[in-house]
Amino acid sequence: MNTDANESLLRYSDWAFRSGFAVLAFAFVLLIIEYAASRAKSPAVQRNSVLVTAGGSGDAAGPATPGRSTRPERTLGERFGNMGRSVLFVATAALLVSIVLRGFATHRFPLGNMYEFVAMACAAALVSGLAVLNRPAYRSLWVFLLVPVLILEFLAGTVLYVSGGPVVPALKSFWLPIHVTIVSIGSGILMVAGAASVAYLLRMAVGDRDTRLGRTLARLPDAQTLDRIAYRTTIVAFPLFGAGIVLGAIWAEAAWGRFWGWDPKETVSFITWVVYAAYLHARATSGWQSTRAAWINVAGFVAMVTNLFIINFMVSGLHSYAGLN
Amino acid sequence: MTASPQLRASSPVPKQSVLGRIWAPFRNAWRGLTSMRTALILLFLLAIAAIPGALIPQRSLNSQKVDQYLADHPTVGPWMDRAELFDVFGSFWFTAIYVLLFVSLIGCIAPRIVEFAQALRAQPVTAPRNLARLPHSRSAVVTADPEVVVGAFEQELRGWRTVTRTGGPRARDERERTVSAEKGYLRELGNLVFHISLVGLLAAIAIGKLTSYEGNRILIADGDSFCSTSPAAFDSFRAGNIVDGTELHPMCLQVDDFTADYRDNGQADMFRSNIRYQSGSDIEAGIWRDAQLEVNKPLRTGGDRVYLQGHGYAPTFTVIFPDGQERSETIQWAPTEQMTFLSSGVMRFDPPGGTYPDSDDRRKHQIAIEGLFAPTAQMSGTLLASAFPAMRDPAVAVDIYRGDAGLDTGKPQSIFELDQSLINQGRLVKQTRVNLYPGESTTLDDGTQIRFDGAVDFVNLQVSHDPAQGWALVFALSALVGLVVSLTVKRRRVWIRVTPLDTDTTSRRTVVELGGLARTDQAGWGDEFDRLADRLLRQPEIGLTDEQAPAAPGRGAPRPQEAR
Numbered sequence: 007m008n009t010d011a012n013e014s015l016l017r018y019s020d021w022a023f024r025s026g027f028a029v030l031a032f033a034f035v036l037l038i039i040e041y042a043a044s045r046a047k048s049p050a051v052q053r054n055s056v057l058v059t060a061g062g063s064g065d066a067a068g069p070a071t072p073g074r075s076t077r078p079e080r081t082l083g084e085r086f087g088n089m090g091r092s093v094l095f096v097a098t099a100a101l102l103v104s105i106v107l108r109g110f111a112t113h114r115f116p117l118g119n120m121y122e123f124v125a126m127a128c129a130a131a132l133v134s135g136l137a138v139l140n141r142p143a144y145r146s147l148w149v150f151l152l153v154p155v156l157i158l159e160f161l162a163g164t165v166l167y168v169s170g171g172p173v174v175p176a177l178k179s180f181w182l183p184i185h186v187t188i189v190s191i192g193s194g195i196l197m198v199a200g201a202a203s204v205a206y207l208l209r210m211a212v213g214d215r216d217t218r219l220g221r222t223l224a225r226l227p228d229a230q231t232l233d234r235i236a237y238r239t240t241i242v243a244f245p246l247f248g249a250g251i252v253l254g255a256i257w258a259e260a261a262w263g264r265f266w267g268w269d270p271k272e273t274v275s276f277i278t279w280v281v282y283a284a285y286l287h288a289r290a291t292s293g294w295q296s297t298r299a300a301w302i303n304v305a306g307f308v309a310m311v312t313n314l315f316i317i318n319f320m321v322s323g324l325h326s327y328a329g330l331n
Numbered sequence: 332m333t334a335s336p337q338l339r340a341s342s343p344v345p346k347q348s349v350l351g352r353i354w355a356p357f358r359n360a361w362r363g364l365t366s367m368r369t370a371l372i373l374l375f376l377l378a379i380a381a382i383p384g385a386l387i388p389q390r391s392l393n394s395q396k397v398d399q400y401l402a403d404h405p406t407v408g409p410w411m412d413r414a415e416l417f418d419v420f421g422s423f424w425f426t427a428i429y430v431l432l433f434v435s436l437i438g439c440i441a442p443r444i445v446e447f448a449q450a451l452r453a454q455p456v457t458a459p460r461n462l463a464r465l466p467h468s469r470s471a472v473v474t475a476d477p478e479v480v481v482g483a484f485e486q487e488l489r490g491w492r493t494v495t496r497t498g499g500p501r502a503r504d505e506r507e508r509t510v511s512a513e514k515g516y517l518r519e520l521g522n523l524v525f526h527i528s529l530v531g532l533l534a535a536i537a538i539g540k541l542t543s544y545e546g547n548r549i550l551i552a553d554g555d556s557f558c559s560t561s562p563a564a565f566d567s568f569r570a571g572n573i574v575d576g577t578e579l580h581p582m583c584l585q586v587d588d589f590t591a592d593y594r595d596n597g598q599a600d601m602f603r604s605n606i607r608y609q610s611g612s613d614i615e616a617g618i619w620r621d622a623q624l625e626v627n628k629p630l631r632t633g634g635d636r637v638y639l640q641g642h643g644y645a646p647t648f649t650v651i652f653p654d655g656q657e658r659s660e661t662i663q664w665a666p667t668e669q670m671t672f673l674s675s676g677v678m679r680f681d682p683p684g685g686t687y688p689d690s691d692d693r694r695k696h697q698i699a700i701e702g703l704f705a706p707t708a709q710m711s712g713t714l715l716a717s718a719f720p721a722m723r724d725p726a727v728a729v730d731i732y733r734g735d736a737g738l739d740t741g742k743p744q745s746i747f748e749l750d751q752s753l754i755n756q757g758r759l760v761k762q763t764r765v766n767l768y769p770g771e772s773t774t775l776d777d778g779t780q781i782r783f784d785g786a787v788d789f790v791n792l793q794v795s796h797d798p799a800q801g802w803a804l805v806f807a808l809s810a811l812v813g814l815v816v817s818l819t820v821k822r823r824r825v826w827i828r829v830t831p832l833d834t835d836t837t838s839r840r841t842v843v844e845l846g847g848l849a850r851t852d853q854a855g856w857g858d859e860f861d862r863l864a865d866r867l868l869r870q871p872e873i874g875l876t877d878e879q880a881p882a883a884p885g886r887g888a889p890r891p892q893e894a895r
Contacts, residue, residue: 172598175602241819245818256804259636261626263638263793273384281374281375284375284378287367294368
């Protein structure tokens with residue numbers, strides 16, 4: 007049988023992945039420059055800008071009256087930020103190209119090992135980030151989102167990396183693309199929620215203080231906005247992740263003889279789902295709405311990342327397809 | 332309500348009845364249990380309690396690992412065992428948490444179902460006096476009659492629950508009409524469906540745990556067969572508490588062949604096995620049906636599933652006793668190396684009757700073979716290793732023993748290793764150690780010949796039965812649908828007040844005021860309200876004018892719009 011991986015396509019895929027990583031790191035630097043260069047507005051100005059934002063199209067620097075002349079000059083920081091945003095698109099595209107090429111190179115759906123799974127989750131985080139954090143006012147949040155994405159991509163490209171090849175018989179299933187894609191997209195969106203919650207907590211903890219750190223964090227979107235971003239992304243990802251678990255159970259029934267068996271990965275996904283359920287309940291419980299709910303979201307983020315790949319290092323189970331254990 | 336102190340002193344708090352006093356702590360405990368805060372804490376506990384289940388080896392998954400763990404941790408191990416940390420998901424504390432959580436859940440949703448049923452019958456609430464004080468409001472002057480306006484609005488608000496009222500106690504003007512509209516009832520419905528489905532899911536899993544069974548049976552892939560008539564037909568059998576083994580779904584399975592495709596690097600590509608089966612009434616009718624088992628593709632018949640769960644090699648040995656009688660045996664050896672399928676096992680031969688004068692002598696001349704099988708032999712000196720999982724060049728490296736192999740001891744013997752105590756006692760004595768290729772044989776000092784004939788594949792089939800798993804799937808899916816509905820549907824209230832502007836009847840001008848309230852998901856409601864107001868007011872038959880509506884008497888300053 008000569009269905010082995012197409013080596014040159016595989017090489018292109020790896021190049022796309024690596025250059026995507028480099029471009030993403032570059033975007034990270036640009037966004038940090040914007041973040042560092044933007045001056046925190048004084049509380050009074052900020053309050054005004056909130057009102058303006060509410061009425062207008064969301065452009066915080068939008069003019070009070072129509073007309074080009076009143077539009078303020080873009081600062082250097084903003085230019086860096088706009089550049090960073092464009093570069094983010096390039097990085098996301100490169101990652102997606104790398105995933106698609108891997109699929110073509112290996113003649114199968116490109117989600118057969120941990121490297122490909124983490125790459126997909128990162129791509130999902132980037133795409134949902136581009137969708138949710140599109141407004142310039144939210145751009146500072148990218149700095150928080152890119153930290154886990156860069157770390158995960160780095161680990162995927164080094165520790166988890168395996169060359170493309172065919173998958174083991176257990177993964178040859180109709181359910182593989184459905185189950186793993188949904189789980190990785192859900193995980194990616196939850197990364198955005200986690201980044202927003204971390205930013206929210208930092209902002210609540212020190213954002214009002216007139217210290218260096220406080221002033222730095224004051225450049226983030228206001229706490230209410232961060233909370234809303236976390237909530238809106240979570241309510242998209244929570245059912246998606248739940249669907250991923252159910253689809254996994256359907257597959258497990260066909261592959262392992264039972265739909266649920268408390269395999270370590272099943273257990274941690276159960277934990278993750280329960281933690282996010284607690285988050286949604288906390289949002290509806292008085293006294294738990296703000297900071298505590300955000301802490302729960304962060305706990306869910308930790309559980310999700312643990313489930314994503316850490317559990318594969320800690321214990322071996324039926325989901326050990328990465329050749330790690 | 333506003334009783335003076337004197338009055339209260341003279342009439343003390345009405346005494347609770349005895350029954351009431353006994354009931355009070357239970358009622359309070361119930362209220363506490365069904366509160367959201369308790370549910371939240373229980374959810375947390377559930378998540379935390381599941382963590383050891385992921386990190387500590389579990390008996391249900393791998394009991395050898397648990398034994399290993401206990402051997403490695405002689406001090407804490409037994410204590411952990413006592414705390415049921417090796418059986419987390421069946422432990423008393425895990426059970427306690429999820430039972431409390433579900434009691435809390437039922438206690439929370441039962442009253443909500445009643446409330447929801449009442450809300451479904453209730454009319455949307457009457458309009459507030461001053462719509463401009465709502466988070467979002469709009470007012471306009473139109474040229475159409477109030478009746479036309481109301482009719483047009485009702486028409487446009489399809490999908491909303493609406494009620495139109497005229498005048499009323501809160502009206503500023505007797506002629507005014509108000510339309511109260513509400514939508515988003517599905518949100519609570521979805522929420523209830525989600526939670527009820529979770530209860531159903533738990534019930535389905537519980538019923539499944541009680542009534543399910545799964546049995547494993549190893550069959551040599553050359554036409555070997557068995558019938559699942561009783562648990563004894565299986566090599567291993569696990570069943571729920573109310574399965575007594577008398578009513579297993581009757582099924583006969585015969586394994587015709589097994590094929591494993593491997594790539595050049597030894598990675599498996601696919602495993603498949605052709606089987607024939609009889610299920611239920613087929614057995615009396617004598618009908619055999621063909622099926623192919625593959626990884627991920629079980630056979631489903633009569634509510635049961637048959638899985639191809641494992642495979643390996645079963646070597647065949649023939650022993651030719653000194654008097655020329657032959658005995659052959661084929662038995663599965665355990666794959667000890669998953670990559671190369673180097674397997675290990677034993678084989679025991681009882682001499683046929685007549686070879687030896689009495690049973691004692693016969694027992695002392697049993698033959699036992701213990702050793703390794705390599706599907707693709709790779710010799711380094713005399714050491715046997717396997718180079719590839721497929722059978723390309725099989726060979727065995729075995730120790731041959733003679734003596735009491737333990738066949739008559741009455742003690743169960745492992746099919747994969749010899750009883751070491753028999754060897755230590757000198758009852759079973761090693762005669763030789765040889766490497767054999769198919770067809771090769773070795774001869775012991777008494778003339779007994781042992782021949783390695785080759786090997787065949789064996790498969791490990793699992794028969795699983797769970798009558799409730801279909802229900803588990805149904806409830807899991809309805810939970811998901813309910814969840815999506817409850818998270819996406821938004822609850823909105825809109826009120827419209829339509830008042831004739833002029834007292835004389837010749838001019839037809841009408842003031843329309845709209846106000847809106849988001850009961851959930853405030854974010855985005857501003858835009859949504861604006862779009863709705865535009866849609867309502869821009870209907871051609873209404874005749875929207877640019878005129879500003881006069882300030883209604885008693886109307887406060889409009890509130891600033893909230894951030895979306």
